[in-house]
Amino acid sequence: MxxxxxxxxxxxxxxxxxxxxxxxxxxxxxxxxxxxxxxxxxxxxxxxxxxxxxxxxxxxxxxxxxxxxxxxxxxxxxxxxxxxxxxxxxxxxxxxxxxxxxxxxxxxxxxxxxxxxxxxxxxxxxxxxxxxxxxxxxxxxxxxxVVPKQPAVAEGDDAGLREAILVAMTGHRWALPRESVIVKDAVAHLFAIARSDEERRAIRVAAETVPGVKEVVMHTEPPASPEAK
CATH class of the missing domain: 3.10.580.10 (CBS-domain)
Structure with a gap:
């Protein structure tokens, strides 16, 4: 434009x-x-x-x-x-x-x-x-x-949504490590312990911008392993 x-x-x-x-x-x-x-x-x-x-x-x-x-x-x-x-x-x-x-x-x-x-x-x-x-x-x-983006990840593809969230944070110093991002039924669970309010907000916004994510839940405790989920 x-x-x-x-x-x-x-x-x-x-x-x-x-x-x-x-x-x-x-x-x-x-x-x-x-x-x-x-x-x-x-x-x-x-x-x-x-x-x-x-x-x-x-x-x-x-x-x-x-x-x-x-x-x-x-x-x-x-x-x-x-x-x-x-x-x-x-x-x-x-x-x-x-x-x-x-x-x-x-x-x-x-x-x-x-x-x-x-x-x-x-x-x-x-x-x-x-x-x-x-x-x-x-x-x-x-x-x-601006027309809202259409979902780029197929419905039910939690793994794809997780990858998309990680990509959205790529290159940013406040980005979460892979193990701190878990997606279940299109709900993103983000574990951002010991972060500032500004960093947590940026992390949440990055996940919210991914088409197909229905909800973002911020956690303040360390995540369990993906296998436990």
Missing amino acids: RAVDIMTTSVITADPEMTVRIAAGTMVFAGISGMPVIDPDGKLVGMVTEGDLMRREEIGTGKRQSWWLESLASTTDLANMYVKENATKVKDVMSTDIVTIAEACPVAEIAELLDARRIKRVPVVRDGKLVGVVSRANLIRALVT
Whole structure:
């Protein structure tokens, strides 16, 4: 799945000369938290988001710093703060340090990008022109469309399910040894003694992702040998 498969193409945009008040109203009434900013030539020049409009003098949310912190700040930082709090045009408050993606960008890379940059959306461009936006909401909607995997192991094949669970944990340092995984009537019994809550959760999830497993039972005592079962 790629950006072109999940992106929003009907994008609400702002222009650099738009007033801050109109930009805020547009986001409020459209139910969005940010907009790409497009110049008259159709070029993407920035993003304006809720974060850019949070600190405003007119509503009393400007940053208040002690005199000694202000004395340590550079004049450049102080000037930038003043502009963010008082400017009336989008061009002066928008973020220009933006990252973009192409339509062919895989969704896995998009998720990594949103997480690493701590942003909620990323513009999709073609030949420098905006063609869409992929947001966190788009990724969540994509999850809804995924068809659940069909059972890959025949019903009644406990040995096959056991192997599939072991494969699901392969390569992970928290993986259980073979003797700690027992499957009976499609119920996975996992013996994860002396493990952290996070490791036990990962072990349980690995088993739950195996198609055909009906239930996962976590045990805190050492397992009996498979022969005893």
